[in-house]
Amino acid sequence: MDSGKDLQRELEGLRRLLAGDPASAVGGDYLVQPAKEKSLLTGSAVQALGIPYSQRPSGLFVPQSLASGPAPIDLVATYITYQELTGTDCTWPDIATILKATNLGQVLEFTSKWLAKWTFEEQSQVDSSYIETNFRGARQRSASSLMRDGRVIVAPQMLHVLCKLALLLCPGDADRIPDETLALLPLGIGELLGNENRQDEVGEVHVNGIPASLTQELISNQHFNQRIDVASALGRFTRRWREIPNESPHADLGSMEDLFTAAVGVTFDELEIVAIAIYSCMLGGAPSFFSEDFFGGIGLPKGRALAALNVISCSLPKLREAIVADFNELGGGFAWSISAFERFPVIWAEDAIVITDPKLLISRVFGWLPFFDVYSTLAKKQKGQFRDYAGRISEKYATEVISSIAPQALGKRFYTEDDLRAAYGSNLKVADAALDYGDCWIVIDISTRQLMRGSVAATSAEDVKKDLDALAVKKAHQIQSTINCLRDNESALTGHDGIPNRRFIPVVIASEGFPVSPFTTSMIEDALRNEGVLQDQDIDPLQIMDTTELELIEALEEKGISTFAKVLRGKPQAGLARMPVRDYISIELGLFPERSSRLNGLWKKPFERMRLKAFPDEEPLL
Known part of the structure; x- marks a missing residue:
């Protein structure tokens, strides 16, 4: 097999996915015929191209006619490399030698x-600070020059890998090394991992000739580097794990709060107070090292605060064991899996308490992991009951957001799964919700599925396929069934005759997130074509969104800026058609709405609970 031709095909596939196909869109020849009025390239007799070109933020030159909007490639970050700053190559033995002589x-x-800093600041701010703090002289000037060209230097993945390596290799009593030496290690790690990931995986090729190994890496990369919306996390925690279960506790198991306290020995209130106290201090610029005495001054008895901290922390030896166990269970994944840090984001070191990553x-506290704290303590039958119950709670929260988004004028516009079953029978597969926008229906199904560990860690192409089948293909069939019902007999649901020539917009809400990209979108499109589902002319492309993006739509609707239908109808024609909805809204449309009043009320409640529990005599915090 000709490896050069294979590489050329792979690069061409990448180019089409990331930058489109400008040559086919422009029509006519790029080169013009020699003529007196035509300019030549400076210093040569070579005629200039006849079409004016513009440079994208990514550095790619394209015809001006195609440069009006952003493309996926403009969102790709190119990192500064170890070789560029040092002029030498880095090896794993080099890194191991340095770490074995470095203080943990x-x-x-x-x-x-x-x-x-990456959590609390913009990428450019973090990069500037990193270069100014750690480098001097020619190396600093070189790094600054590369950064001005659009390159970035701070990568969370490389910092996590460095942290894992240090936990496994660094002694606790070694001397400190120069800051510049330490600051170069993440760059060397990135360069080495990048070289390793260039090897093609033997087996199925998934996307336009791109190897499965590269597709897996891109999925892991996007999942790993997704920034967190703290307000959304706090608001969703309040409603999903506290309010809804208290309003509708499980008939056999009881409320989530009681289950959590029985499982870990602390209350949600205590865990909230500890997490908010830590995060607030770090947001204000406090270092990530805390003393034990700090937890005696946050409004809880010190013993209760430390008990809550124990739920999300572990010792250095236990963390080392967790890192090794994770690697062994996955059969690899050292580059991408951080499950040990996700479970224990706080480390009890010998003389300090370390917050590895505020994100x-x-x-850990406000996401999905409290579910696993409870789940791991239940009997087999109870585990099944609890898993189903948690899924229903998550679906209910998403449905509440959809209900808030629904048009309010001209009668009923929001229809639930119960409405659809009542209209079309309990034996048919139906979606979780449908919104009537007059000229179109938005048909929505909700998935509470998380990415499998092999997908997150880039260790299993089979896990990626399972995730796509469960999240997209299975849900697409339920949406298609609902569309068929609406198309054939809309009046059974609405009570009035249907409007002719309506369009249908299929949406899957992935409540725990999904890395939407040109690669995953192409994989989903191929799968849906093979299944013959959602292929009719009156159906728009399937959109996959997470709950945070749904809350963003809610804010746009409430502020009167745009509508759910308008956003979804415009996205397939946009430059960022195959990127996440949040990127299309913020980057291509340039919209940054304030949070909805519903979410604004929810995310402040943990702070108010903290005040009432820990500082009852103080004024409201927010």
Whole structure:
């Protein structure tokens, strides 16, 4: 097999996915015939191209007629490499030698500091600070020059990998090393991992000639680097794990709060107070190292605060064991899997309490992981009951947001799964919700499925396929069934005759997130074509959104800026058609609405609960 031709095909496939096909869109020849009035390239007798070109933010030159909007490639970050700053190559033995002679505390201080800055600051701010703090002289000037050209230097993945390596290799009593030496290690790690990931995986090729190994890496990359919306996380936690279960506790198991307290020995209130106290201090610029005494001054008895901290923390030896166990269970995944840090974002070091990553702290306390705290303590039958119950709670929260989005004028416009079953029978597959926008229907199904570990860690192409089948293909069939019912007999649901020539917009809400990209979108399109589902002319392309994006739509609707239908109808024709909805709204449309009043009320409740529990005599915090 000709490896050169294979590489050329892979690069061409990447180019089409990321930048489109400008040559086919422009028509006519790029080169013009020689003529007196035509200009030549400076210093040569070569005639200039006849079409004016513009440079995209990514650095790619394209015809001006195609440069009006952003393309997926403009969202791709290119990192500064170790070789560019040092002029030499880095090897794994080099990194191991340095770490074996480096103080563990110094590395933990370094990685936690820059992960915190990445959480709280814009990428350009973090990069500038990293270069100014860690480099001097010619190396600093070189790094700054590369950054001005659009390159980035701080990558959370490389900081996490460095932290894992340090936990496994660094002694606790070694001397500190120069800051510049330590700051170069993440760049060397990135370069080495990049070289390793260039090897093609033997087996199925998924997307336009692109190897499965590269597709897996891109999925893991996007999942890993997704920034967290803290307000959304706090609001969703309040409603999903606290309010809805208290309003509708499980008939056999009881409420989520009681189950959680029985499982871990602390209350949600206590865990909230500890997490908010830590995060607020770090947001205000506090270092990521805390003393035990800090937890005696946050409004809880110190013993209760430390008990809550124990739920999300572990010792250095236990964390090392968790890192090794994770690697062994996955059969690899060292580059992408951070499940040990996700479970234990706080480390009890010898003389300090270290917050490895404030983003992971918020996800640990206010995300999906409290479910696993409870789930791991239940008997087999109870586990099935609890899993189904948690799924229904998550679906209910998403449905509440959809209900808030629904048009309010001209009668009923929002229809639930119960409405659809009542109209079309309980034996048919139906979606979870449908919104009537007059000229179109938005048909929505909700998935509470999380990406499988092999998908997150880029260790299993089979896990990626399972995720896509469950999230897209299975849900697409339910949406198609609902569309068929609406198309054939809309009046059974609405009570009035249907409007002719309506369009249908299929949407899957992935409540726990999904990495939408040109690659995953192409995979889903291929799968749906093979299934013959959602292929009719009156059906728009399937859109996959997470709950945070749904809340963004809610804000646009409430503020009168745009509508759900308008956003979804415009996206397939946009430059970022195959990117996440949030990117289309913020980057292509340039819309940044304030949070909805519903979410604004919810995300402040943990702060108010903290005030009432810990500081009852103080004024409201927000």
